Amino acid sequence: MEIQFPPFCRSGFVTNPSSGGLTIPDPALRNPFRQDTWVDEIRFFFSGLTSAGAPQATLGPGSFLVKASLGRMPLTGGAFVPIWLLGRTLVNSQESLTALATAGTADPTFVWRFTKPLFLPAGEQPTLTILSLPNTPNGVTVYANMFGRSIPDKEKRPAYVDAPFACAFFGAQNLGGANYTDQSYERDLMNPFDDDLFVERFVGRVAVNVNASADPGGNFDSECGSGQGDQAGATNTFVRAVSSFGAVAVRDETPFDLLFHAPTHSWHVNTWLPPKGFFKFNLRESYAALTATTGYRPQISMIGYRKVKLNDVFS
Amino acid sequence: MRELGVDDRMIRKGGVPLALWAQTTVGENSAATPFDMGALTNPFRTAYIVDRICMMGSLAVNAGEVVPNFGQTLRVRFTLGHASISQDWIPIWSYGPRLQDTWTSTFTFPGSVETTPGLAGAFVGGREVVYSTFLWKLPKPLIVPPGTTLIPSLIRGTDGLGSTMTCEMAFLGRRMPPSFKCPSEIDVPYVGRFLPPEVAANANTYLQSQDRVDMTNPFDVPLRVRRLVYRLQVRGVGLFPVMEENDPTLVTLFTTSDQKLIDNIAARLPFDRTRAAWTTNFDIPPGEGLTLRIPAGGGLTNTAQYTFAVVGTRKERV
Numbered sequence: 001m002e003i004q005f006p007p008f009c010r011s012g013f014v015t016n017p018s019s020g021g022l023t024i025p026d027p028a029l030r031n032p033f034r035q036d037t038w039v040d041e042i043r044f045f046f047s048g049l050t051s052a053g054a055p056q057a058t059l060g061p062g063s064f065l066v067k068a069s070l071g072r073m074p075l076t077g078g079a080f081v082p083i084w085l086l087g088r089t090l091v092n093s094q095e096s097l098t099a100l101a102t103a104g105t106a107d108p109t110f111v112w113r114f115t116k117p118l119f120l121p122a123g124e125q126p127t128l129t130i131l132s133l134p135n136t137p138n139g140v141t142v143y144a145n146m147f148g149r150s151i152p153d154k155e156k157r158p159a160y161v162d163a164p165f166a167c168a169f170f171g172a173q174n175l176g177g178a179n180y181t182d183q184s185y186e187r188d189l190m191n192p193f194d195d196d197l198f199v200e201r202f203v204g205r206v207a208v209n210v211n212a213s214a215d216p217g218g219n220f221d222s223e224c225g226s227g228q229g230d231q232a233g234a235t236n237t238f239v240r241a242v243s244s245f246g247a248v249a250v251r252d253e254t255p256f257d258l259l260f261h262a263p264t265h266s267w268h269v270n271t272w273l274p275p276k277g278f279f280k281f282n283l284r285e286s287y288a289a290l291t292a293t294t295g296y297r298p299q300i301s302m303i304g305y306r307k308v309k310l311n312d313v314f315s
Numbered sequence: 316m317r318e319l320g321v322d323d324r325m326i327r328k329g330g331v332p333l334a335l336w337a338q339t340t341v342g343e344n345s346a347a348t349p350f351d352m353g354a355l356t357n358p359f360r361t362a363y364i365v366d367r368i369c370m371m372g373s374l375a376v377n378a379g380e381v382v383p384n385f386g387q388t389l390r391v392r393f394t395l396g397h398a399s400i401s402q403d404w405i406p407i408w409s410y411g412p413r414l415q416d417t418w419t420s421t422f423t424f425p426g427s428v429e430t431t432p433g434l435a436g437a438f439v440g441g442r443e444v445v446y447s448t449f450l451w452k453l454p455k456p457l458i459v460p461p462g463t464t465l466i467p468s469l470i471r472g473t474d475g476l477g478s479t480m481t482c483e484m485a486f487l488g489r490r491m492p493p494s495f496k497c498p499s500e501i502d503v504p505y506v507g508r509f510l511p512p513e514v515a516a517n518a519n520t521y522l523q524s525q526d527r528v529d530m531t532n533p534f535d536v537p538l539r540v541r542r543l544v545y546r547l548q549v550r551g552v553g554l555f556p557v558m559e560e561n562d563p564t565l566v567t568l569f570t571t572s573d574q575k576l577i578d579n580i581a582a583r584l585p586f587d588r589t590r591a592a593w594t595t596n597f598d599i600p601p602g603e604g605l606t607l608r609i610p611a612g613g614g615l616t617n618t619a620q621y622t623f624a625v626v627g628t629r630k631e632r633v
Binding site (some may be wrong): 077243247250251253254255257258262267268270271 | 329371444450489556
C-alpha cells in the first residue's frame with residue numbers, strides 16, 4: 001500500500017555566516033522526489049556556539065538572523081529576522097528558565113512552525129540567507145532543516161497557498177544603570193501586503209550582551225532568564241502596544257516576560273491585520289538597578305501567514 | 316454603530332488582541348489579597364475573551380540560599396460574578412502543566428524548574444530576586460461579558476522566606492465589538508483540588524481525599540475534565556521547600572461510582588515528570604467526583620505536601 005503524504009526532511013547549512021550573509025545552497029532544501037511538498041516547519045540548529053573562540057567566551061544564538069523567500073514571495077519582512085524570534089527551542093530546559101546557550105550548555109534548536117503548512121511546488125525550495133551580527137567569531141555552523149510531507153502526484157494543486165510571514169522589531173541596546181524608553185516603527189511589525197495577514201503570535205526575547213560597555217557592537221551572549229541571572233532585563237522591561245487603528249492591544253505597562261511568557265516566549269493573538277496595518281510596541285526599560293556594563297536589547301517578532309494565489313508566485 | 320478606530324474585518328475574524336495586567340504584594344501567611352480589579356477589567360465595556368492567564372511571583376532572598384518554588388505556597392482563587400472558577404485557594408502551580416522539563420539531576424540552585432534567579436546583588440540591599448512563572452491556558456476560552464470582571468485573589472502560605480512577595484498576573488485574550496452577542500451559555504472553567512495536610516517523611520499513613528467534597532462536580536451540569544495535575548513539594552533543609560526528585564508515591568484514583576482510573580501506580584507515570592499533568596477528556600456527572608488515595612510518606616526524604624487538581628469546564632448560563 002502506498003504511503004500517503006510520506007514525510008521527508010531536507011537539511012542545508014552554512015558555516016561562519018558573515019555580516020554579509022550566506023545562503024543555504026541549492027538544492028539542499030529541495031524535495032529530491034520531484035514532488036510537490038507540504039512544509040510544516042523549519043528547524044534551525046546551531047553547532048559550535050559553545051566552543052566559539054575569542055573575543056567572546058560565550059556566544060548566544062541571538063546573534064544570528066535569517067531572511068527567507070520563496071520565488072517572488074518574501075517569507076520574512078524588512079531585512080533579517082533573528083532566528084530565535086521565529087519560535088521556541090525544542091527542549092524546554094533550554095528556554096529562559098535556565099541557561100540558554102551559554103558556555104558549556106547544549107547548542108539549541110529553534111523551530112519555526114508554520115501556522116499553516118506551506119505548499120512547495122516540485123523543484124522549488126525556499127531561499128534562506130543566514131547572517132550574523134558583526135564581530136561574531138568564526139566556528140559556528142547554522143543548519144536549516146526543513147520538515148514536511150511529499151504530496152502524491154495525483155493530488156490536485158491548490159489555487160491558493162498559505163504563505164508564512166515573519167517580521168521583527170529590534171529595540172536599541174541599552175546599558176544597565178539608567179532608564180530608557182523605546183518604540184517600534186510602523187514598518188517593523190507591519191503587514192506590507194495588499195491582503196489580510198493572519199497574525200498567529202508575537203515572540204519576544206531580551207538579548208543580553210554582558211560585555212556591552214567595552215564592546216557595544218559585540219554579540220549577544222544569551223537571553224534574559226538564563227543561568228547568568230539576567231532575567232532582570234526582561235522583568236524590568238515594560239510593554240504597551242496599540243494597533244494601526246488605535247486599538248489598544250496591551251493597555252498597561254506589562255512586564256516583558258509576563259507578556260511573552262516562558263518557555264514559548266509567545267503571545268498568541270490569532271487575529272487578522274488588514275493591508276498595511278501594523279502593531280506598535282512602546283517599551284519602558286527600567287534598567288537603573290542593573291549592571292552598568294551589560295547591554296539589553298528587547299526584540300519582538302510577528303508571526304503569521306497570508307493567502308496567496310499559487311500562480312502569482314510560481315508562474 | 317461602527318466602533319471608531321477599529322477595522323471590522325479584524326473583529327469579525329476573532330477579536331482584537333488585548334492584554335491586561337495587574338500587580339500586588341503579599342506577605343507570608345497573609346490574608347486574602349485581591350488584585351486591582353480596574354486593571355484587569357476590559358476598559359472598552361465589551362465582551363472580553365480570555366485565552367490564557369500568565370502568573371508570576373517574585374521576591375528577594377539572600378544570595379546563595381536554596382531557591383524555592385512558590386507554586387505550592389502561593390494560592391490563587393478566581394471568580395467571575397456568581398460563577399466559581401476555583402473550588403478554593405488552589406496552589407498556583409495546579410492550574411496548568413509544568414512549563415519546563417525536569418531532567419536536571421539537581422533541584423538546588425538555580426532551583427526547581429519553574430524558578431530562576433534574578434541578577435545577584437542587584438536588588439534590595441544586595442539580596443537576590445527570584446521568580447516563579449506559571450501559565451494557565453484555559454481549557455476553553457472564557458467569555459467575560461461586558462461589565463463583568465474575572466477576579467483573582469491571592470493568599471500565601473508558610474514558606475519561611477518572610478519577604479513580601481510581588482505577584483503579577485496577566486490576562487491574554489481578545490476584546491469583541493459591541494455588536495458581539497454573548498451566547499446564552501458559556502464555557503466556564505473550574506478547578507477542584509485535593510490539598511491534604513503535610514505528611515512527615517516515611518509516615519505510615521494513608522491520605523485520601525474527601526468524598527463529595529474534594530474534586531467533586533458541585534454543579535447541576537456535567538463537568539468536562541480536561542486535565543489532572545499532580546504536584547509534590549518536599550521541605551528540604553531549613554524552611555525552603557524543594558522538589559522531590561524521585562517521587563516514590565503510589566496513587567489510586569477512582570470515581571464516586573468506584574470506577575478505578577489509576578490503580579496503585581507510581582504517580583510519576585500517569586502524571587509525567589515533564590508536565591506533571593495528565594490530559595484527559597471525560598465528564599464527571601453532577602454531584603459526583605474523584606477520590607484520590609495515596610500511601611503517604613513511604614520513601615520520601617522529608618515532610619511532603621501533595622497537591623492534586625482537576626481542571627475542566629462546565630456550561631453556565633450568562
